[in-house]
Amino acid sequence: xxxxxxxxxxxxxxxxxxxxxxxxxxxxxxxxxxxxxxxxxxxxxxxxxxxxxxxxxxxxxxxxxxxxxxxxxxxxxxxxxxxxxxxxxxxxxxxxxxxxxxxxxxxxxxxxxxxxxxxxxxxxxxxxxxxxxxxxxxxxxxxxxxxxx
Numbered sequence: 001x002x003x004x005x006x007x008x009x010x011x012x013x014x015x016x017x018x019x020x021x022x023x024x025x026x027x028x029x030x031x032x033x034x035x036x037x038x039x040x041x042x043x044x045x046x047x048x049x050x051x052x053x054x055x056x057x058x059x060x061x062x063x064x065x066x067x068x069x070x071x072x073x074x075x076x077x078x079x080x081x082x083x084x085x086x087x088x089x090x091x092x093x094x095x096x097x098x099x100x101x102x103x104x105x106x107x108x109x110x111x112x113x114x115x116x117x118x119x120x121x122x123x124x125x126x127x128x129x130x131x132x133x134x135x136x137x138x139x140x141x142x143x144x145x146x147x148x149x
Contacts, residue, residue: 025074037077041066041084051089051121065090071123083121093118097126100133107137 028034042064047056049064056064063086068074070081085093096118099105108114111134119127 028075033077038066041079041082044079045084048084049086049089050083051085051093051118054086056086063087067093067121069121069123072125085121089121093121097122100126100129105133107133111137 042061045064047061047064048054049056064084065087067083067085067090068081069083070076073081096114100122115130115134119130122130
């Protein structure tokens with residue numbers, strides 16, 4: 001049996017394994033109310049990731065995460081404001097949101113595929129910014145078409 005080093009950093013948690021003092025969101029996610037809601041969401045989705053479709057059973061269910069679609073209302077536990085995704089898909093969503101929020105980010109050429117794939121899983125703020133970027137790109141493409149003619 002391999003025992004972990006108690007001084008080794010714990011991944012997915014703070015270095016000491018406890019939530020940062022004063023972080024209300026972390027404390028909320030450890031509350032019985034959140035844990036019960038999380039379990040309900042996973043049951044409602046039959047332990048499937050809404051993005052990639054993978055099904056999780058047994059201990060692997062812990063790889064499913066309940067993603068906030070409305071971070072401004074973090075504590076409002078309304079099932080329509082959440083999606084159930086696996087940890088890998090959640091990372092993709094969060095990285096995409098981080099990129100969208102960047103000042104100099106431009107739409108990739110395959111933005112339509114990205115929008116179809118994860119658009120539903122983005123926060124309202126990220127969807128709005130993506131919509132603005134899509135409109136700007138469409139306007140530029142339309143201007144290019146007129147210039148070529």
